[in-house]
Amino acid sequence: MLSAQSREIVTATLPVVREHVVAIATRFYGRMLGENPELLNVFNRGNQASGEQRKALAGSVVAYAAHLVGQGQEIPLDAVISRIAHKHVSLGITPEQYTIVGRYLMGAVKEVLGEAVTPEVAAAWDEVYWLFAVKLIAIETRMYQDLHADPGRIYAPWVVTGRVEEAEDAVSLLLAPESGPVPHHLAGQYVTVALEMADGVRQGRQYTVSRAAGHEALRITVRRVRGTDGTPDGEVSTLLTTTTKVGDQVWVTPPVGDIALAEGAGPVVLASAGIGVTPMMAMLEHLAERSPDRPVAFVHADRSPARHALAQEAQRLGGRLESFTSTLFYEQDAPEGARAGLVDPDAVPAYPDADFYLCGPLPFMRDVRTSLLRRGVDTGRIRFEVFGSDLWTSGADRLPVPEQAAS
Structure with a gap:
């Protein structure tokens, strides 16, 4: 829990930090990676070039601080932390690296905001960072132990x-x-x-x-x-x-990830777009082998049949299920039996007792999730996988993180 003094300071300074956080993150990454080139083995250079990594850090720092001072409560903190921890374990992040990140991050805050960062302000934001870091380190340590893995040699x-x-x-x-x-x-x-x-x-x-x-x-x-x-x-x-x-x-690295097919007896709805079909294939095969009596609805959108990976395998696996429906959308060259154009979110069945799994571009998942919620599906039944660096940011053009992770 954030101390009372730090809570007051963070509440007061949150707007200015939010305003400058991308500049802070840009300065932070440039200095840290320039002076610690070994960390280039950890960070995605493509995301660095596109700016996605900076946006991710901006979103996580600001959102966590806001959560600590009673703002942004619509973001389910535990689910977000779990997702970040899984990502960190998949990369072999070590506790020692949190120290390096913290030092350069606070240095960047002082450089960008200048005299506004008094010793008291610096101490308050340092407390925010370490509350975040310690929480993640504890979860990641347990995960490494469960995997019998050394984070330094993952x-x-x-x-x-x-x-x-x-x-x-x-x-x-x-x-x-x-x-x-x-x-x-x-x-x-x-x-x-x-x-x-x-x-x-x-x-x-x-x-x-x-x-x-x-x-x-x-x-x-x-x-x-x-x-x-x-x-x-x-x-x-x-x-x-x-x-x-x-x-x-x-x-x-060993397999990780907190979005996995949940055991049960009710219907399963798998909705994907593009290469987001990959987790659906593992789920389809698992269902075909272990729970062929569970009704499954499969909805997939792709640019064209030529771009649709694993299409025949999906239909083959579906044929092993007692109840399987398949709805396909193609923007180009839609064959007979498929639908032409972008996916219609309302074509994803909204069974009230189903488990829903979504994977694909963020706008696709946002639209499908919005449609499901509008049609009465409980938000806790909708799980989705997000790849890339943006694990936290939520807004009009973003998909909120899940309120309940699959296990």
Whole structure:
């Protein structure tokens, strides 16, 4: 809990910090990464170039501070912290790195706000940061223990044992550890896959395991990220989809992720767009093998059939279920039986007793979730996976984080 003195100071200074927080984060990242180049192995350079990482830090710092002083209560704090902790564990973030981040972050606050940052103001915001950090460190420590993993050595060498061209710009890779068994995962969880770039910097990205547990290799299905409006192409996705071949070594972390298929007997609704289909495939296979009597509605939107990864597999798995409906939307070249154009959010069934899973671009998930809520679905039944750096920010153009995480 924030001390009374700090609470008063944070309440008073929150507006000015919110106004300048992107500039603070920009200064913070530039100084920290410039003086600690080893941290380049942790941070996503693509997000740095696009500014997404700065926006993420801005959102988390301001939103957490607001929550501590009684503002922003519509944001479910525990769910957000859980999601961030899973992301950190997937990257091997260590407690020592929180100290480095805190030092540079507070230095950036002082540089940007200047004389407005009195010793009392600095102490209050330092308290905010460490309340946040300690909470995350405690959760992450327990997760590392459960995974029997050393955060300083979270990556292990794996080998590519298979490669399948799934669709335009989309490839499935089968991955197996060089030693030891394939770790168990829950349907919907992800791993971080890291490659060494040409300049020697290791870059890792999160990819959902796109099939259920019980195989001799994990499968990830990767879509190549092509840069737009001056942003660079995805470094890791480009290598994985264009040059990675069977026999190559990659570095992989244990499966994590707090959005996973919940056990139960009621209906399941899976709504995805683009490469967001990947967690749905793991869930479909799990349901086909373990709970084929659960009714499943599958709704997917894609640019065209040529871009739709794992389309035939989804229908094959659906055929193993006792009750399965499939609704497909294509912006281009929609075949007979599919719908043309963008997804109609109201086409996603709003069964009151169903569990709903969403994955895709933020506007897609926002629109589907809004439609479900308008039609009476309880918000706690809607789970969704967000990839990228924006795990906190909420607003008119953002999707709020889930009020209840799947387990």
